Amino acid sequence: MIFETRTVIPEPASIDVESFSPPLPELLLDRRAVEHDLGYHSGTAPEPVIAAINELLPRVASHAQLQCGFRILPPSSVVIGPESVSCGSVSLSMGSVITKQLKSSSSIAIYVSTAGHGMERWANQLMAAGDMMQGFVVDTIASGLVEQASLWLEKKIAASVKPIGWSLTNRYSPGYCDWPVSDQHNLFSLLPAGFCGITLTSSALMVPVKSLSGVIGVGSGVKRGAYQCSICDLKDCYRRREEPEELEEQR
Amino acid sequence: MNEILLSLTRCVERGKVNMKSPYPPDMKGQEGADELARKALDAGIPPQDVLSEALIVGMQRVGVRFRNKEIFVPDVLMAAKAMGAAMAHLKPFFKSDALKHKGTIVMGTVLGDLHDIGKKLVSMVIEGAGWEVVDLGTDVSPEKFLKAVDEHPGCVVGLSALLTTTMVNMEATVKHVKAKHPQVKVIVGGAPVTAEFASKIGADGYSADPQGAVEFLNSRCTSN
Numbered sequence: 001m002i003f004e005t006r007t008v009i010p011e012p013a014s015i016d017v018e019s020f021s022p023p024l025p026e027l028l029l030d031r032r033a034v035e036h037d038l039g040y041h042s043g044t045a046p047e048p049v050i051a052a053i054n055e056l057l058p059r060v061a062s063h064a065q066l067q068c069g070f071r072i073l074p075p076s077s078v079v080i081g082p083e084s085v086s087c088g089s090v091s092l093s094m095g096s097v098i099t100k101q102l103k104s105s106s107s108i109a110i111y112v113s114t115a116g117h118g119m120e121r122w123a124n125q126l127m128a129a130g131d132m133m134q135g136f137v138v139d140t141i142a143s144g145l146v147e148q149a150s151l152w153l154e155k156k157i158a159a160s161v162k163p164i165g166w167s168l169t170n171r172y173s174p175g176y177c178d179w180p181v182s183d184q185h186n187l188f189s190l191l192p193a194g195f196c197g198i199t200l201t202s203s204a205l206m207v208p209v210k211s212l213s214g215v216i217g218v219g220s221g222v223k224r225g226a227y228q229c230s231i232c233d234l235k236d237c238y239r240r241r242e243e244p245e246e247l248e249e250q251r
Numbered sequence: 252m253n254e255i256l257l258s259l260t261r262c263v264e265r266g267k268v269n270m271k272s273p274y275p276p277d278m279k280g281q282e283g284a285d286e287l288a289r290k291a292l293d294a295g296i297p298p299q300d301v302l303s304e305a306l307i308v309g310m311q312r313v314g315v316r317f318r319n320k321e322i323f324v325p326d327v328l329m330a331a332k333a334m335g336a337a338m339a340h341l342k343p344f345f346k347s348d349a350l351k352h353k354g355t356i357v358m359g360t361v362l363g364d365l366h367d368i369g370k371k372l373v374s375m376v377i378e379g380a381g382w383e384v385v386d387l388g389t390d391v392s393p394e395k396f397l398k399a400v401d402e403h404p405g406c407v408v409g410l411s412a413l414l415t416t417t418m419v420n421m422e423a424t425v426k427h428v429k430a431k432h433p434q435v436k437v438i439v440g441g442a443p444v445t446a447e448f449a450s451k452i453g454a455d456g457y458s459a460d461p462q463g464a465v466e467f468l469n470s471r472c473t474s475n
Contacts, residue, residue: 039323048266048274049325132371133328139368181416203363203416 019069019196020156022113024061027148029141031057037140052137063138064145065116067196068153072161072218075107085215090186092215094179098172101225105169105217109157110187112196113149114211115142142210150212161218169222173214174204187213255294256305259287259337263309263379266329268336274329288337298344302381306337310379314462317376324372327461331375338378352383353473355406357399359387361424364417369441373409376461382468393420393427400432407472409464410454412441422452429453436472438464 034053035045045053079086080102084093087108102108119142127135150171158168175181184204188195198211206213261267262284265275269283282290284306291301313330316322344350356377360370367389374384385406387399400406408428412418418441425437438456439449440463449457456467 038325039320046266046274046326046329047276048329051274052325127371130332132332132375133325136324136328136368175415181414201363201365203414203420205363205365205414205417207365209365 017069017071017192017195018156018160019067020153022066022068022149022152024064024066027066027145027152029057029060029144029148033144034137034141037144038137048133049137052134053141056134056137056141060119060141060145063118063122064142065118065197066114066145066149067116067198068111068113068149069196070109070111070153070157070216071191072109072157073107073190078105078107080105087190090189092179092186093183094172094174094215095177097177098179098215101169101172102215102217102222104219104221106166106219107217109161109168109216109218110190110214111150111153111157111171111216112191112198112211112213113146113153114196114198114206114208115145115149116197116210117208119145119210120208139210146210146212154216157216157218165220166218167220167222168224169217170224171214171216173212184213187215253291253296253300253304255287255291255296256301258282259284259291259301259305260309260312262287263306263330263333263337264312266326266333268329268333283336284333285336285339288340292340298341298350301337302341302350306334306341306379307381310334310376311462311465313379314376314460314465318460318462327372327376331379334375334379353381354468355383355385355403356409356468356472357385357387357396357403357406358409358411359391359396359399360389360411360413361417361420362390362392363420364412364414365389366411366413366441369413370409370411373411373440373461373464377409377465377468380465380469382465391424393424396424397428397431400428400435406435407468408435408437410437410439412439412444415443418443418448421454425453438467440464 031053073087077088080099082099083096084091085099085108119138123135123138126138154168174183174187181204184200188200199207201207265278267275267278267283269285272283273279288301292298310330313327317327341350358370358374360366374386378384385399385403387395396408400408410421410424412421421439428435436455438458439454440458444457446457458464458467
């Protein structure tokens with residue numbers, strides 16, 4: 001008799017699609033964080049900017065419409081190749097920079113988060129009324145909120161896979177690390193239509209604009225790595241152009 | 252240099268809009284760009300001097316400091332607001348031809364792209380350099396750019412894009428505009444755009460920052 005041995009990968013059967021409205025107080029967004037996001041080192045923001053942040057931050061709750069959610073694909077449907085990840089009939093062409101980081105994963109979690117339309121409307125109203133600076137501060141707060149909502153969601157995903165002994169890799173998004181933005185269409189095809197209120201334009205722009213999407217590797221043999229840019233050699237990436245000193249500091 | 256113009260330059264650089272504005276704190280209670288522009292004109296200083304020797308100088312310094320990462324977007328926006336307060340007093344002179352813009356640039360974010368702030372920021376700095384800006388907004392089709400070029404003979408075109416998926420629409424726009432107006436100069440910019448890409452799609456210029464766009468316009472797009 002021949003016995004076939006194979007590794008049995010646990011299937012997180014109970015985890016399919018989950019969505020949340022993250023509570024604002026649980027997101028770490030304070031004046032210092034906004035100052036940093038605006039480009040200022042600690043204590044260097046001019047008074048009008050500090051005053052604007054202090055005035056606007058308490059009003060975020062009445063404009064933000066935070067939503068986030070994820071879907072963990074069944075491990076049996078996920079094949080991580082050298083350049084792409086196959087998810088059933090859908091192929092995500094994320095390139096080797098990212099697939100190398102996912103290679104030990106048993107599956108991937110697809111995630112989205114959004115600050116909603118309210119923040120955009122608020123920023124646009126301020127700008128239309130002639131206060132470009134305040135409008136820009138709101139725009140920056142909205143970006144920070146989405147990032148914080150994604151971090152909050154990561155904890156939810158981590159908690160959901162912990163019972164089966166899995167952990168998470170870093171997050172990877174279309175538009176970064178050589179993953180074409182156009183692949184958003186494939187990514188979103190793996191989620192319910194209009195998931196968390198986010199839709200895509202034909203040019204793969206997420207609406208509301210203040211939204212994030214991407215994948216996280218999940219499995220028993222994975223862990224969070226160093227800062228994202230340290231895994232990538234792309235010389236002319238705009239992320240690298242935007243904050244070269246900051247990125248260097250983090251290496 | 253006239254003392255009023257020097258103060259006006261300083262107000263633009265520091266973002267001091269008017270007497271009422273409490274910022275910057277060290278200029279609290281002092282006249283701002285609004286009052287000083289009026290004062291300069293009332294003192295008989297030619298509007299062209301107010302523009303060229305005070306406002307443009309102030310915004311140029313702001314643009315250079317922004318490029319050097321000494322200041323950030325909010326600082327530029329505050330400077331632009333001060334500049335705008337002063338420009339309100341100069342507007343009648345543009346209408347009467349006593350004051351002329353260096354030229355006109357038609358600006359827009361290309362088809363499929365809804366990002367607006369970067370383009371607005373560049374527009375403000377260009378305006379502060381003495382150019383007239385016709386802002387077509389976002390998600391602008393090649394046809395709409397061409398129509399604007401038809402309506403503004405001799406203009407330059409500025410294209411913005413923030414996504415790799417939409418920057419390809421810059422090429423279609425450049426081709427569409429240049430097919431009818433081959434002499435029209437086009438400058439492109441936006442996070443994913445590079446000088447190499449600009450050259451490949453037939454654009455005449457690329458800038459990574461607003462001041463670079465001003466330098467391109469002043470050096471390559473003025474007849475005087």
